[in-house]
Amino acid sequence: MAEEQLVTFSLGSEEFGVDIMRVQEIIRIPPITRVPKSANYIEGVINLRGNVIPVISLRTRFGMTRVEETDLSRIVVLQVQTKVFGVRVDAVTEVLRLDSEAIEPPPPIALGMDSQFIRGVGKIGERLLILLDLDHIMGGETSHDVSA
Amino acid sequence: MSQDDNNNLGVDLGEFIDFYLLDSQEQIEKLGAGLLQLEKEGGNIGLINDLFRSAHSLKGASGTMGFTPIVALTHAAEDLLDHLRQGKMDVSLEMIDTLLAVTDRVKAMLAQVEQRQEITIEFEDLASSMRGILKGDKPVKEEMIQTSETETEDLVEFVPVDFALTPSESEKVIDAQSLGRGVYQVHVKLGPNTLMKAVRAVMATQRVEGMGAVIKLLPSLEDLEVGDAEEFFMLVLCDEPREELRKELLEISELEDVFVHPYQNVIEIVETNLEESAAEIPVAEIGIEPKVIPSVGAEENVIKPIVTQKTTLEPKGIAKAPGTPMAETANGEGNTQVHTIRVDTARMDNLINLVGEMVITRTRLVQIGLDLKAQYSTDGMVNSLNEANVYLGRLMNDLQESVMRLRMVAIGTVFNRFPRLVRDLAKKTGKEIDLVLKGEDTELDKTVVEVIGDPLMHLIRNSVDHGIESPEDRRAAGKPELGTITLNAYHEGNHIAILISDDGGGLDLDKIRQIAISKGLIGEREELSERDIANLIFLPGFSTADVVTDISGRGVGMDVVKKALNNLGGMVDITTRKGKGSTFTIRLPLTLAIIQALLVEVGQEIYAVPLSSVLETLLVNREDIKTVGGLPMVQLRGNTLPLISLQEKFDLPKPETESSEVYVVVVGFGDKALGLIVDELRGQQEVVIKSLGEFLNNLPGIAGATILGDGKVTLILDIGSLIQDVLVTRKA
Numbered sequence: 077m078a079e080e081q082l083v084t085f086s087l088g089s090e091e092f093g094v095d096i097m098r099v100q101e102i103i104r105i106p107p108i109t110r111v112p113k114s115a116n117y118i119e120g121v122i123n124l125r126g127n128v129i130p131v132i133s134l135r136t137r138f139g140m141t142r143v144e145e146t147d148l149s150r151i152v153v154l155q156v157q158t159k160v161f162g163v164r165v166d167a168v169t170e171v172l173r174l175d176s177e178a179i180e181p182p183p184p185i186a187l188g189m190d191s192q193f194i195r196g197v198g199k200i201g202e203r204l205l206i207l208l209d210l211d212h213i214m215g216g217e218t219s220h221d222v223s224a
Numbered sequence: 225m226s227q228d229d230n231n232n233l234g235v236d237l238g239e240f241i242d243f244y245l246l247d248s249q250e251q252i253e254k255l256g257a258g259l260l261q262l263e264k265e266g267g268n269i270g271l272i273n274d275l276f277r278s279a280h281s282l283k284g285a286s287g288t289m290g291f292t293p294i295v296a297l298t299h300a301a302e303d304l305l306d307h308l309r310q311g312k313m314d315v316s317l318e319m320i321d322t323l324l325a326v327t328d329r330v331k332a333m334l335a336q337v338e339q340r341q342e343i344t345i346e347f348e349d350l351a352s353s354m355r356g357i358l359k360g361d362k363p364v365k366e367e368m369i370q371t372s373e374t375e376t377e378d379l380v381e382f383v384p385v386d387f388a389l390t391p392s393e394s395e396k397v398i399d400a401q402s403l404g405r406g407v408y409q410v411h412v413k414l415g416p417n418t419l420m421k422a423v424r425a426v427m428a429t430q431r432v433e434g435m436g437a438v439i440k441l442l443p444s445l446e447d448l449e450v451g452d453a454e455e456f457f458m459l460v461l462c463d464e465p466r467e468e469l470r471k472e473l474l475e476i477s478e479l480e481d482v483f484v485h486p487y488q489n490v491i492e493i494v495e496t497n498l499e500e501s502a503a504e505i506p507v508a509e510i511g512i513e514p515k516v517i518p519s520v521g522a523e524e525n526v527i528k529p530i531v532t533q534k535t536t537l538e539p540k541g542i543a544k545a546p547g548t549p550m551a552e553t554a555n556g557e558g559n560t561q562v563h564t565i566r567v568d569t570a571r572m573d574n575l576i577n578l579v580g581e582m583v584i585t586r587t588r589l590v591q592i593g594l595d596l597k598a599q600y601s602t603d604g605m606v607n608s609l610n611e612a613n614v615y616l617g618r619l620m621n622d623l624q625e626s627v628m629r630l631r632m633v634a635i636g637t638v639f640n641r642f643p644r645l646v647r648d649l650a651k652k653t654g655k656e657i658d659l660v661l662k663g664e665d666t667e668l669d670k671t672v673v674e675v676i677g678d679p680l681m682h683l684i685r686n687s688v689d690h691g692i693e694s695p696e697d698r699r700a701a702g703k704p705e706l707g708t709i710t711l712n713a714y715h716e717g718n719h720i721a722i723l724i725s726d727d728g729g730g731l732d733l734d735k736i737r738q739i740a741i742s743k744g745l746i747g748e749r750e751e752l753s754e755r756d757i758a759n760l761i762f763l764p765g766f767s768t769a770d771v772v773t774d775i776s777g778r779g780v781g782m783d784v785v786k787k788a789l790n791n792l793g794g795m796v797d798i799t800t801r802k803g804k805g806s807t808f809t810i811r812l813p814l815t816l817a818i819i820q821a822l823l824v825e826v827g828q829e830i831y832a833v834p835l836s837s838v839l840e841t842l843l844v845n846r847e848d849i850k851t852v853g854g855l856p857m858v859q860l861r862g863n864t865l866p867l868i869s870l871q872e873k874f875d876l877p878k879p880e881t882e883s884s885e886v887y888v889v890v891v892g893f894g895d896k897a898l899g900l901i902v903d904e905l906r907g908q909q910e911v912v913i914k915s916l917g918e919f920l921n922n923l924p925g926i927a928g929a930t931i932l933g934d935g936k937v938t939l940i941l942d943i944g945s946l947i948q949d950v951l952v953t954r955k956a
Binding site for chain 2: 107110118122123128129130159160161
């Protein structure tokens, strides 16, 4: 009955979804300013219409290899509580509705990445959609970073 | 009956709470500061009057809002001050202590009100101890008011007021009169310093509604809210006798007096008004404009009823006291208040943000203008564009300066809370200390003022606890028993300097050195200047206090003070002389919002260095950079200047080819200097400081970010923390 509306994007061959209510906007990659001495997954900061917001590389955060920027690369600007930040993804794929019954809790050993970022796994036919737990994306449980 | 009037009178008192809090907090501050002054200066009648007034209006406002505990306390305090004022008692230490305790208690109560909680704090004990002080005095006061009231009742003539009734309203009046119902003109006089006049009017209206109906209120609620009216009039339909009406209204606190007169027909009134001597001021105006009562002599001839009533009714000492100039100064104060307005800080911040955005956009325009000029240098239009840009730039500078000035607050607002602190601490430690304040008018940005309080308090606590010696020790050292702590502030270029000096024993440098060595903060053989040793106390994990007292040394070390100041882009330094005392010098930027910056290039990156900390720039041959103990240094006019390479510091990629010369930006804070090795200088520019947000707070060496004309984000270096970093890592 209950239904979730998700914005989905891809990193490599994997597909992820975030709650559409958390997505403020989706932008092309602007010039990114490196921030020295920050966590390794912080790509830098960008100018979003006069506001400075941090950008996270989801690939680095999930322990994947870095890739070059392509035409499809985007930054998904998210709002979690009062904090606004961007996540860099390979491509934004679609907006879809997912029945909450089709969401399963994260498997204990999740797809080679740390399960603390995962809220659940959605099934759409044969497709598997990893639903992200945004509260944990920023914020530094560094012990997990090492294992990731 | 008066449905349409009810609409604009139905004001919820809750809306006034913020207003009430703001004013009450101000009054309580005044009260606290005044009490300390009273303690110093003794029975100064003007001061006592001020205190009385503060207590009085606090009581009145609290009564209106229904905060009984505050009323109980302030009422007792008011009684006490009243006795002082009338010379029935002398100022005693006990009294001051008790009254100060009252201010503390009320402050705590106000805090509860602010949290929208019920006031649960005990008050009976203080109220009764105040009554205890009062005991033995005859209650003469009551009688006096009684007589004055009966006198005035007769003295006040009926002065008809033009209520400017609408046809339907006057119809109501005529109807009521023809039915033989009572129609009254109610004249309510407010105390001269009554706060929230509109609330009194609302309350008066509500009271009357219980007995009859209010047809019209003059001046209107809106005017009462903003105006300086000292009285208002109500046109009331009521079947109760006029005395009842008066009694009912007098129960509202802070109404100075209420007069109820039968109201004549509208037309008649206009006629009587015309008939009366032309010299008479139309009374209806009085309510709106505060132009009445400029000088007592002149007005006595013009508006008889009001003046006679004023002089007889006023039970305050002002009128009787021989020092009439005092009364004038009180009036003068009232006038100056009109020139200021209170503005929500959120609105102001928004304005400042907008100006900030404009500054960015202007830099962009200038850039475009220059690019155009490079391309079409002969085109007249391009030139006029650039001229307009220059003019716009000047305007923007002025605008920005004006806006920044809006945020400037005198540092006195922070200083003023310290006399009380020092007094209490001195008592607790059995020391005799005088706190001298200087430069309270020095202005600095509101954001700085808000956060400077805690570090300052800590330093003052430290001075009281560790600086000033006990009276016995001072006598033994041949110094006056009364120790002095001086708090001074003044502008120093783009910075403000705040000095906290004491004439105490000075820091025990040997002991500091020993502790620093035992804690491994410095090496045993390290050569340090006296100043360097003194500054060791700012290192984390340092505390010289043998005994941990509850004043300072609560585990919150001086390093916290230093860190708090560094976060503001400030520095703190100590100079000390054994036996003579110590001085803590704090240097802070005046504003935290917009700064002049020098843009520097390091590899692909551009960084902004706050110009206020740039001393000079040098072009240095790489060969001249020597390494001492693995760290780069350069000789500058005979001194060694430590260098850091931003490229290494920030882990930037190494350039493929190294030029033979590099730029060095010499930055300094206080007396410490450091050279930053950069690749290029990009010129200076005004930048708006933006926060990096919660996620990227507290990065070493980064103070914030800004957006340049091309829209790219540039990081602003935090020179204070860079210098500290280098010095700490080199010490370790």
